[in-house]
Amino acid sequence: MPQGFLLTLEESGAVYDYSSLKMYELDIILEKQINDKKLLLLRKSRNIARNQRIVHVNNYEFSGVDELKSIMNVQNETGVDTEIILVSEEDFECELLGFINCLRKEPGGKIIRSVFIQDDKAPTFSLQEPLYTKQLQLDLPINVIRSGNVWGSYRHLPLPSLESKLVQTAYVAQMVC
Secondary structure (H helix, E strand, O other): OOOOEEEEEEEOOOOOOOHHHHHOOEEEEEEEEEOOEEEEEEEEOOOOOOEEEEEEOOOOOOHHHHHHHHHHHHHHHHOOOEEEEEEEOOOOOOOHHHHHHHHOOOOOHHHEEEEEEOOOOOOOOOOOOHHHHHHHOOOOOEEEEEOOOEEEOOOOOOOOOOOOOOOOOOOOOOOOO
């Protein structure tokens, strides 16, 4: 399937020739070691011939929102094959992930990708930088880079409801701002 994945289970000690993956246009999305087995998550390679637009976002300035709206409106009206890449750099507590989850549910939101840079030593984001272009070729919606050029992602999980508990004492501090 064009947007499908292939999951393989392999012996961890065995030596495999992964050059055949390129012949079938498959990329390794995830490689995970579990005891004496190795899981590989594979996906069809994609062509990056799209028109890519970069929008920088952070928690302190919202100018990127207007730019994002105009790009999405133009894309919806013209049908031009555009990919929007939201980038957050030097902002380790950015709300980019929640923003992406909301935007991808909107009409036309499937064209949005994100790069969340959580590494001080990572190079500045650029589509000419091989570190980023290689990751964007995997066509994942959320791409997070951590220290040591380790790529991953985040997932929002609902927390269980809090239950009230009776306690013997409590500390209350009143402040005036």
